[in-house]
Amino acid sequence: MKAYTLGITALARQNLWQEALLLFAAVPQPTIYNYSAAISTCGKASCWQIALCLFQAARRKLGRGALDVVSASGAISACATAGEWRQALRLLRSLPSLRVEPNVYSYSATITACEKGTQWMQALDLFTCMRAGRIQANVPLRSERNV
Numbered sequence: 001m002k003a004y005t006l007g008i009t010a011l012a013r014q015n016l017w018q019e020a021l022l023l024f025a026a027v028p029q030p031t032i033y034n035y036s037a038a039i040s041t042c043g044k045a046s047c048w049q050i051a052l053c054l055f056q057a058a059r060r061k062l063g064r065g066a067l068d069v070v071s072a073s074g075a076i077s078a079c080a081t082a083g084e085w086r087q088a089l090r091l092l093r094s095l096p097s098l099r100v101e102p103n104v105y106s107y108s109a110t111i112t113a114c115e116k117g118t119q120w121m122q123a124l125d126l127f128t129c130m131r132a133g134r135i136q137a138n139v140p141l142r143s144e145r146n147v
Contacts, residue, residue: 043078
């Protein structure tokens with residue numbers, strides 16, 4: 001199954017997202033790694049609806065315990081790329097019920113989605129939640145870069 005994941009990722013790097021999804025469809029029994037690669041591919045292609053469908057399919061087929069923060073962050077990032085801040089926020093908030101612990105990448109992608117949707121208060125609230133959860137931001141704030 002690792003070969004499928006590598007193939008999906010290689011196709012995505014060449015912007016061949018449709019071919020990558022066709023390869024994913026050929027996987028006999030997809031693992032979370034296969035799903036994560038396909039979800040990430042959708043994010044790069046701005047296909048947030050497909051990314052969310054794949055995330056939901058992974059949840060149904062693999063079970064809640066099999067989901068991971070990589071697949072979740074990929075789905076959130078796909079929403080962020082398309083400026084779908086409501087979907088990104090909804091998915092981030094659902095992670096604890098899916099037994100997935102949000103990390104800096106899932107928060108950052110959601111904050112980016114809120115930024116694109118000009119939802120500054122939501123973005124600030126998320127940053128506050130990150131700090132309360134002791135999740136360290138991995139990049140400086142814009143105002144810090146300009147100082």
